[in-house]
Amino acid sequence: MRLKSIIAVGTVLTCSTLLWGCGNANTNHTSEQKDTVQTESWNDPKRLEASHLEALERMEKDHIHRMVSLNASMDEDKVMTTLERSSQKLEEMRPLAEMLQHEGHPTLLQRIQEMAGDIQGSKQVVAEMKKLPQDGKIKIQSENSDSLHHISSFREYHQYMTKKVEDSEKDIRVTH
Numbered sequence: 447m448r449l450k451s452i453i454a455v456g457t458v459l460t461c462s463t464l465l466w467g468c469g470n471a472n473t474n475h476t477s478e479q480k481d482t483v484q485t486e487s488w489n490d491p492k493r494l495e496a497s498h499l500e501a502l503e504r505m506e507k508d509h510i511h512r513m514v515s516l517n518a519s520m521d522e523d524k525v526m527t528t529l530e531r532s533s534q535k536l537e538e539m540r541p542l543a544e545m546l547q548h549e550g551h552p553t554l555l556q557r558i559q560e561m562a563g564d565i566q567g568s569k570q571v572v573a574e575m576k577k578l579p580q581d582g583k584i585k586i587q588s589e590n591s592d593s594l595h596h597i598s599s600f601r602e603y604h605q606y607m608t609k610k611v612e613d614s615e616k617d618i619r620v621t622h
Contacts, residue, residue: 494542494546495554498546498554499553499554499557502536502539502554502558502561505535506561506600509528510597510598510599510600512528513525514597518607519578526569526572529568530569532565533562533565533566536562536565540555542554543555560601561601565600565604568600571608571611572607574611575607578611
């Protein structure tokens with residue numbers, strides 16, 4: 447819920463600033479103060495990029511937490527839905543990231559592209575899991591241990607899932 451609020455505030459801030467920048471003059475004193483704060487943020491692309499990178503990191507951690515709490519072989523659809531939501535969140539930030547890159551601040555766009563690639567890779571791995579026999583061999587968390595606590599990024603999640611599928615495919619080849 448907090449992530450949605452942060453993204454909503456960022457979107458409103460961006461849209462308001464764009465409108466203000468296009469000549470939307472306000473005579474209301476309160477609005478002028480808000481516009482001044484927004485303009486200061488807009489005039490500092492490095493600060494704007496840093497705040498969005500922070501929001502991106504919080505979103506990633508939140509979505510990773512949701513995914514690792516699921517058993518990928520049992521909850522494939524929920525995992526896919528979470529991955530899809532992550533993709534949508536990244537795409538919502540892409541226009542701002544492209545504008546910041548144009549201003550000489552490419553970090554946000556690079557991060558979005560890396561994360562999008564990792565998410566796409568995870569989607570492919572989860573799709574591969576559907577082809578494997580549902581014998582319970584691929585589990586994200588064991589009942590006895592919290593084996594995924596160390597995962598904190600889409601890249602680590604993708605690498606972990608890829609290894610699990612490869613291990614499972616080896617097991618299948620050995621038993622057949």
